[in-house]
Amino acid sequence: DVQLVESGGGLVQPGGSLRLSCAASGFTVSNIYMTWVRQAPGKGLEWVSLIYSGGNTRDADSVKGRFTISRDTSKNAVFLQMNNLNTEDTAVYYCARGKSGSNWQLDYWGQGTPVTVSS
């Protein structure tokens, strides 16, 4: 069965950094595109970053230059390095798998890891 388990969230001060992890099982992360999507408290979904199977990445304008998506095939995991965090980055961060044969559509999601940016 496909499973995604996020970790690494927590409380961080403005200007700080966090690294989120997404451990995958039931498939190989390097064979499909993977994304991070976030949801601020009481708000809707917002796409954050994507990594293609070939390794190229794309980022939302709101995080460009601050967040970096990556993967480790030996760990079968995807990561989100978040730097220079601000209060607007407070959200639950979900890792999601791209649907094979389709583009930019997400068929499995993790349970999410909360990130709070506050002084």
Place this chain on the structure above:
Amino acid sequence: QSALTQPASVSGSPGQSITISCTGTSSDIGTYDYVSWYQQHPGKAPKLMIYDVTNRPSGISNRFSGSKSGNTASLTISGLQAEDEADYYCSSFRNNYSLVFGGGTKLTVL
């Protein structure tokens, strides 16, 4: 302000049908068939209900259907059930290589 426009709320009685609209632009929905719909219950992760405008993933009830006309996509739920009460989000690929979501629609089953 979300990139795609959805109604904030819709409601219907058990057994009825409802439709949720999702309006974008020629940069996303109007040009690409990479349109999805996600269901999210409170405190839970989103769940893919429709992909590529009209397709249902394995295990999704055929009471859920999707369509598109011009810049607007729609999700129709027929034979409403209490368990359908949730938030629904549309999404689309945009031509600047980004993924855009709607603001979400809260479905209430009366």
